[in-house]
Amino acid sequence: MLRKPHPKRRSACPVSVSLEIFGDRWTLLIVRDLLIRGFRTFKEFAQSGEGIATNILADRLRKLASAGIVTAEPDETDRRRVSYRLTEKGIDLAPVLLELLLWGARHQRSLEPCGLTDAMARHREQIIQEVRRRWKNRDRTPLQVDGEWRLPF
Amino acid sequence: MLRKPHPKRRSACPVSVSLEIFGDRWTLLIVRDLLIRGFRTFKEFAQSGEGIATNILADRLRKLASAGIVTAEPDETDRRRVSYRLTEKGIDLAPVLLELLLWGARHQRSLEPCGLTDAMARHREQIIQEVRRRWKNRDRTPLQVDGEWRLPF
DNA sequence: AATTTAACTTGCTCTTCGCAAGTTAAATTG
DNA sequence: CAATTTAACTTGCGAAGAGCAAGTTAAATT
Numbered sequence: 001m002l003r004k005p006h007p008k009r010r011s012a013c014p015v016s017v018s019l020e021i022f023g024d025r026w027t028l029l030i031v032r033d034l035l036i037r038g039f040r041t042f043k044e045f046a047q048s049g050e051g052i053a054t055n056i057l058a059d060r061l062r063k064l065a066s067a068g069i070v071t072a073e074p075d076e077t078d079r080r081r082v083s084y085r086l087t088e089k090g091i092d093l094a095p096v097l098l099e100l101l102l103w104g105a106r107h108q109r110s111l112e113p114c115g116l117t118d119a120m121a122r123h124r125e126q127i128i129q130e131v132r133r134r135w136k137n138r139d140r141t142p143l144q145v146d147g148e149w150r151l152p153f
Numbered sequence: 154m155l156r157k158p159h160p161k162r163r164s165a166c167p168v169s170v171s172l173e174i175f176g177d178r179w180t181l182l183i184v185r186d187l188l189i190r191g192f193r194t195f196k197e198f199a200q201s202g203e204g205i206a207t208n209i210l211a212d213r214l215r216k217l218a219s220a221g222i223v224t225a226e227p228d229e230t231d232r233r234r235v236s237y238r239l240t241e242k243g244i245d246l247a248p249v250l251l252e253l254l255l256w257g258a259r260h261q262r263s264l265e266p267c268g269l270t271d272a273m274a275r276h277r278e279q280i281i282q283e284v285r286r287r288w289k290n291r292d293r294t295p296l297q298v299d300g301e302w303r304l305p306f
Numbered sequence: 307a308a309t310t311t312a313a314c315t316t317g318c319t320c321t322t323c324g325c326a327a328g329t330t331a332a333a334t335t336g
Numbered sequence: 337c338a339a340t341t342t343a344a345c346t347t348g349c350g351a352a353g354a355g356c357a358a359g360t361t362a363a364a365t366t
Binding site for chain 1: 163164165166167168169170171172173175176177178179181182185202203204242245246248249250251252253254255256257258259260261300
């Protein structure tokens, strides 16, 4: 199985290179679902509220896997299911996602001003560490359930 | 002049809302150019290495302005020029961009492993503060010139 | 006055997106 | 154990967005 010759790299800037993977409306949402909602299956991602089309979802999962950010392994107990998991490289996206979350919560007047945001900003490191701990221990408990946070403080 | 009825919000998640602005290959690169390269004009953005098409650039600047992330004001000394500047909302993207940069530098084996990355990770707060200071003082000195860093440490 | 420059815009082609429907293999149900 | 359901995709197609080259406008320079 041969790998496609990488399309082309626009520049050597790490921001640019990162955006060649995450520069779309969906990819980071999948990472969010893995990281803070504890989702693992195609179906869960497909139903996670923003309404991604299934062909796009399949494409993004494939790209995330070939970028080494997620792995796909068939579920032991139900062989129809595929369990997607983050690699170290993927878990390391937690700080990016957290900052994006904090920025959005602060600046997008959409819903609740959410005083939680300030608390989260103050506990950045603690949150990241907690995320890492859970992945290390294969602890699937999500940090957020139906939009409500379950934070370790 | 009436404003278009905002297209539609996919969900109330701040990550999702943020990605409706930054979920493309170009928008954050413009912010990067403003934030760390000290660029201010259409031409500078257009020539900044990744090769954005001018129609796309115009479109993204318009969207950034209508999202309140940049302002566009004609240059005093040369009235052909438009000077784009970040608002507070835009400057607050510095942490997002820094984390994206650090992630890319660590995980994308493209160029130099760049020992600077670790130094930057250790001095996050200092870098963000320096960025803020420069914008407050209208100090246009870039943090990076032709790919080479000019850091305050 | 003629030329150059900055910031766009326009037109056209090509790729990607989004939606609905279809496929396949594995599990569950009657 | 045959029929149904479920999970994870794939396919087809119209619509939207991206990329490229060329054109426009107004201000500055020569």
